[in-house]
Amino acid sequence: MNKAVFLDRDGVINEVLSDRVKFVNKPKELYFLPGVPEAIKKLNAFFDYIFVVTNQGGVGLGFMKESQLQEIHNHMIAELKKEGANIQEAVYCPHKPKAGCACRKPNSKLIEDLGQKYDIDLSQSYMVGDTDTDIIAGKKAGTKGVYLGKSDPLADAVFPNLITAADWIIKDATSRESRI
Template sequence: MKRAVFLDRDGVINEVLTTRVKFVNKPRDLYFLPQVPEAIRKLNKHFDYIFVVTNQGGVGLGFMSERGLQKIHEHMVKVLKKNGAIIHEVVYCPHKPKSGCACRKPNSKLIIDLGKKYNIDLSKSYMVGDTDTDIIAGKQAGTKGVFLGEDDPLADAIFPDLMSAARWIIKDATA
């Protein structure tokens, strides 16, 4: 079986709620956080797959179309690839917050579906996120949870940024 790292998007890969951008509703609104391409490149060397698993309620709320969201993801994947960082697939929940759908994190459906599709051993995989919902989704799917931020009691590890998290994930996975 294969191993994977599942990354949330906003707050893990790109800026959100900063002085430069509030929300990412267009490709030009996507600003990568420091060292993100380098961190993903490191993870690519040690894991079979890197995925982005993201809640994008802006679609359900009417702030952007699903096609507009896909353009943002195409842009993100293209820029990362130019920098040697490969994202194998981006999956998202387009529904409104509190819609009760099965795909919105903290539900684990998107992660479990990717696990089945790519024959992934979720117990040897990691979910990286900046909210409790990311960590809960990963835990429910059977992954380890890595939190980017100050504190999360459910997380297996906590780091300030993706590069620090990537170093720990690689060390933990090879221990």
């Protein structure tokens, strides 16, 4: 079975609610956070797959069309690829925040569906996010949870950014592997 890292998008990969951008509604509004391409490159060297799993309620609320969101994701993946960082696939929940769908985090359907599609051992995989809903979704799916921010009591680890989290994830996965 394969191993993967699932990354939330806004606040993990790109800026959101920053001086430059409030929300990403166009490709030109996507600004990578410091160290993100390097972190993904490091994770690519150890994991079979890196995915983006994101709630994008702006589609359901009418702030952007689904085709615009796909353009943003295609742009993000292409820009990361230029840096040698590979994202296998970006999946999203386009529904309104209170729509009650199965795919919106903290539900785990997006992660579980990718797990089935790519034959992933979720118990050997990680969900990285900047909200408790990301960590809860990962836990429900059976992954370890890595929180980017100050603290999250549900997370297995907490780091200020993806580049420092990547080092821990690789070290943790390596030590888990040696115990199997």
